[in-house]
Amino acid sequence: MTRRPAPHLLSRKDLERFFARDIDRHIPHLILDCAVFGFHNSDLKVLLIKWKGMNIWSMPGGYVRKTEPLDAAANRILQVHTGLRNVHLRQFHTFSGLNTSQRPVKQFYAKLGIRVPADAWPLKRLVAVGYYALVDFLRVRPSADYMADTCAWYGVDDRPRLAFDHEEILQSAREALRATLDVPSAGATLLPSRFTMPELQRLHEAILGRQLDRRNFQKKMLDRGDIERLAERRRGGAHRAPFLYRFRSGRAGDPL
Amino acid sequence: MTRRPAPHLLSRKDLERFFARDIDRHIPHLILDCAVFGFHNSDLKVLLIKWKGMNIWSMPGGYVRKTEPLDAAANRILQVHTGLRNVHLRQFHTFSGLNTSQRPVKQFYAKLGIRVPADAWPLKRLVAVGYYALVDFLRVRPSADYMADTCAWYGVDDRPRLAFDHEEILQSAREALRATLDVPSAGATLLPSRFTMPELQRLHEAILGRQLDRRNFQKKMLDRGDIERLAERRRGGAHRAPFLYRFRSGRAGDPL
């Protein structure tokens, strides 16, 4: 994961131009929604956005350009809100978007004073391609664009209720994440490059939603052979200083 | 799975009406493609369609109506080509559809003498939602509509080369199928309601692509507790007559 200044946060002018012209450069009735997971203080976090001036919370999302691959769109959308590039992303499901017809999107744009044609497709049914992203919590700079009051981390089990079908999408994303936990990449991208064994264990526990045995966990991780112990230990905490580890293979998405 | 007369095979008139009017009732730039799997003579089969008058093979697909859930669209598309309703269906991935811009779709409609506007979205990029279906081979009546010369079963490893991104989609469908083989539903829907243990085993072997041990397989299946042995045996074959089994729970999609 590389942090760069977010290249282009949506401004009011962008938004006006979108409905005036840019809308035709996008695939109509298609949206890409992204559950961004981070890990901090033993808790699994998710990045949420509050819509400007409304009591609506959702996960980051965006439209797909007509010549843009889905994965590229996911990366672009993610970069806007996190400042990160080449994040670990995975498509997990596509949602019909039919229970979302009552979305107060029209009122939202009216409140902002943006002219939107009554039959514009962003006001209608949106088929949503769901992605989840695993990011290093500390490297993310949550960025709210013109449409948002706030963009911030919340505990996945301690957060505002999400609008539209985003409760379902988040639920589904967590299940997909759980299913792919056996691959090393999950830990590799959710943790800083150097981490302790208890940290890695609490991450797994947060994703799986149950406690694990300390000794068995350590054995399993080390037997897998993809992490290595460093000479250094983590100082400063109370109690015995734990060893630091790092993933052996180049971490996916790290800068070259 | 219920067999009914296919309610509506696409006719020439339907096709003309689609481009004249019905196209606006569908979600633009979105297609739903379906890998239909069957099992026969120890072989995993897939249902393929040859485009009328062209050397193009693909899996069944279709467009999604504006008020139609994705699962419903998949069921509808499937019913057209197989005559089956309430088939075991599973969405597995959504494809960008960008490598398919060179599709000879324009020539196809020209050959058929159907007027299609040059900028109509079915000629452009199509994001494809991929489903796979598991069906009882013997109950399927493959039906070719007006756009197709033939609709027929082929061995998944002994078939024409597929056009567009359908090779990738089929590949991906097989992997998704393999991953969900541990759930009983796979066997339950690919086999007739009564089957023998060797039949079930050969099905699993076909999906997994490797041989399994006869004794361990039988133990595992019976321990799972979802199939039961019937008093009857399958007669007529050479050699010792094998027992018949059936799935315990009501098979998904069976008529009430």
Add this chain to the structure above:
DNA sequence: CCAAAAGTGTTGCAATTACACCCATGC
């Protein structure tokens, strides 16, 4: 009666789970 497929049970290995003791550190 014989070839070929179907039915059954046991044994060994590997992976997972359970569990107890010692060590280091900050207060």
Add this chain to the structure above:
DNA sequence: GCATGGGTGTAATTGCAACACTTTTGG
């Protein structure tokens, strides 16, 4: 010095893989 968390090894269990003999059937 003591409470708290971190580091390590061993025994028990469970699940999976390997394996051989008997039974049935048609020809």
